Amino acid sequence: MTLSSNPDRPRVDARQKVLGEALFAADQRVDNLLHAMTVPASIAKGQIRTIDAAAALEVPGVVRVMTFDDFADIQTTPASRGAYGQPGKGYQPMTGPDIVHRGEPVALVLAETLEAAIEGAESVSVEYDEAVEFTALMEQDGAEEASEVFTRLGHGDAEGAFAGAAHKVDVTYWHPQQHHNPIELISTTALFSEGKLRIFEGTQWSSALAGGLAGMIGLEPQSVRASSPYVGGGFGQKNGIQEQSALVVRAATIMGRPVKLVMPRGQLFHTASYRPRSLHHVRLAADTDGKLAAGLYRTEQQNSRYDGYNPLFGETPPRMYGYPNWAGEDRVIRVDTQTPGHQRAPHEHPSSYATECALDELAHELGMDPVELRLANDTDTDPITGKPYSSRHLAECLRRGARMIDWGRRRQEPGTLRAENGHRIGLGVACGNYKASMSPAIATLRLQANGVCRISLSGHEMGQGLRSVIAAELIEVLGVDPAKLDIRIGDTGLAPQMLTAGSWGTASVAPAARAAALKLRANLVELIGRDDFEGPAHVQLAKTRRPMLKVEIDTVPLGEGPQAIDNLRRGLPVTTGPEYADFMAFSWIAHFAEVHVEPSTGRVRTRRFASVIDCGRVMNRRTTESQVKGGVVWAIGATLREIGETDPRYGRVLNNDLAEYLVPVNADIDWIDVDVIDEPDTRLNLSGVKGAGEVAMVGAAAAIANAVFNATGKRIRHLPIRIEDLL
Amino acid sequence: MRAFSYSRPRTPEAAVAAFTDAGAGARYIAGGTTLFDLMKLNVEQPNHLVDVSELHGTDLIETSGDVLRFGAGARMADIADDETIKREYPLLAESLWRAASQQLRNMASVGGNLLQRTRCPYFRNGAGGVYPCNKRDPGTGCAAIDGLDRGQAVLGTSDACTAVSPGDWPVALTALDADIVVLGPQGNRTIPIADFYLLPQDTPDREFSLEPGELVIEIRVPKTAAGRASTYHKVRDRESYAFALAAAAVALRIEGGQVRQAHIALGGVATKPWRSREAEAALRGRAPTRENALAAGRAALAGAKAGRHNGFKIHLAANTIADAISIAAERSAS
């Protein structure tokens, strides 16, 4: 079958979600449940001297207060929070008296009701040994520059080319700490049923949760089943085992009862992952025609003392344009904080912010239109490896986006375009890229003669619309009715579950669903002896008097072997890309922003946005556009609103709630216009899919910051850009 | 949050009696949008709540006499939507609908609104010994003054406290010389709004001139011809659902192109709702030109004192007053 373009379709689970029928992990009804609440450490570093639980135990309903004595035998492994797969890294709180970051759990209160658990937790009093000095921010004394240098990418003689170039910029950009704040809080529910440990947790990787916890607790991996029925926003914060996961499981073992913990948002600012602050030094050079001569890019990322979260800022920017010379390196600075981690467009958002703003500075220095500068440096080969790109329609994205935003009205001279009300208008452009990766997947597909169709598959629904992607392939190949479709994902009891992150969900799951559907169709064709039928496959099946057909399929991404399926089953990371044997693969996007700045107050509004995405074949126009709009909204927040403010004297995030951690509200968002290239990338996979969720945000912040410069003439080299910067 | 007892009397007198009976740990609760938050944060730990949300007759909105009368139990949303208020006193309506969110305004009472507590994060998020705070735990010190003070006040501060008085509605009421009618164990009294809020000085824990057990029952606003040419102009970090970085309540009576009467109050930059007689004097007798408006704005901020990161508020507030004067003047013309 040839690939068809997918029409606009509602999400298959839209109705359930709107009615509140979709049950998330913490919504599961569990009998005989104990509620747990954590007591957060009130110091940033040091040691617990005593824990007095007497008052807590007097709160009616409290049944037990657990401390590090109860958890001392939990092992820290490469699966633990903060290890990122690296042996010797990571940290599991409550396995001893040491405190390594502010807010880590120091006691766990178990009670018959949530209210009692909360009151109990507030009644525990913890005393610590004398204060130990700590460092909260990478700019402070005591911050430790790690000896390792990461992603040292380069080719040619960047220093030499930079020194000799006619036009150059040498600038430093700063990116703040940010927090994902998905609406669904992080929770763990653990119970034993039929001799198996059952865990419900909103996670993007249930196999690693099951396998990793088994390892930490000392259980057989087969005896643990993890379910993540829906994720109420993951954005990378739910990639792995959380600080509380093993504690809740162990508590359930000790108590012989189901235990549930939903960590309050105020605590999540200190226990869950977040985007770390980072510093970006960018040097770019070009000749007088605007041909890029060199790029030099050095970054520093703030990490905890113990984590394995590698800084990979340098991976994508050299792939944006045809840099003949490039040098990049990334370093980490370690301080006494909790582990940072992936947050939507993890390194690509900050790195594109810095490098695409620097490119705008270069365009200004050259006196060249920034769209022209980007087009002049378009390339179809990766400068670093010399391999061609599997597909790249970036120039078309730029041309279309420029038309959509009416780029022709932009003035090169900043501060010259005014609205009728006197507000300054600025237009800005920036581009983004994100690696096209894939994961192996396992699918079991069953079609009944009455039209009911069930598929069990690897992958997690995080609201990005993965179920709708699976549905699209089954509708196209088998003509199934979405109302009769039962899609089961996110549960290790049904299929091994891949990490669903890094924009590879659709590119992994769509080909698996398609391959399963094609195999089932082939079986059917064999059965009925003809392949020229039209309409739903089950109608043909019914004629054979067979009640159902069932197929199982493993899909292995390009360049991988059977080992990949093995690793998938074991909950190990298995992803490909962006480098493949014959090519490099990326998704691409061009963003255009129009901002209006009020002269008397410096208030910025993003009046219009135009974004054109090249993500391969579009599996669902509606959810793809939603992804891009969501990415743009994230970028508006990241550029103009969001910052986790740490007071270095306390090492604590000061604005640790949703009233004070400012994300955009409806009134902040105006017109966001999205277009898609929708060209299948069939060199990559059967479905022709690259990925949309991450690239959607890449470059969008720079488009806004560049528009602010165009409106005001001010280069603000930090985020967020706030009133005081423009007043 | 700690367990507490709860009562729901039907008359103001019974509410005061219930409060008095319960003693020092009692609190009134209306919409609960301030109080519950602070209870969850352990800033407030009442042992008894007297629910005043169902007191008879306290949801009054009366606009027909010489004074506007608002029962303490009237909802923010209802006054914000009142057609007469929107038309004759836009600054009152705007101060309400530019506050919080629709959901909160549906719950919150305008009496409880007067008594909301500061958003200073060191005050709110620091109970249980996390951050020192003279307002929450007198004598412990102020973490904000040498800390992340971007949001702190530049007017009316002391060495003990720089926390901003957060409300919008109280600023509009301050501009219009409202009176607060309260009922206490000793009976009724009326407090001019200028005396209702206290400067922090050495006792930032004392924010209101209410005595323990006193119940706000009504807010009275003398009618003024300046009401129509008025606005509550609010500048914040996002376009909705945020507290003010700077806000100005301005009401003008303009005759023959000159400002005859000016009411100007400031929010978001001061430790109490801040009436600026200086700005009013600077504007009176002059045309509401941009230049004069800016001069009035600067006059209001003449005594301002910047901290470490909040100096921009001085400039911002002056411009916000100027913008508000322009908006009010435009409304006078129409």
Ligand SMILES: Cc1cc2nc3c(=O)[nH]c(=O)nc-3n(C[C@H](O)[C@H](O)[C@H](O)COP(=O)(O)OP(=O)(O)OC[C@H]3O[C@@H](n4cnc5c(N)ncnc54)[C@H](O)[C@@H]3O)c2cc1C
């Ligand atoms: C997220 C959020 C955003 C907000 N944004 C804004 C904003 O932008 N601008 C703004 O102005 N406000 C804002 N608010 C504050 C909101 O307006 C107040 O919380 C609300 O007006 C308080 O009214 P209430 O009836 O809920 O008071 P409650 O919470 O019930 O009570 C508040 C206080 O008043 C006391 N009290 C209540 N009624 C009486 C009475 N009749 N007599 C004596 N004492 C009484 C209580 O004991 C308590 O101390 C926001 C609140 C939240 C939660």
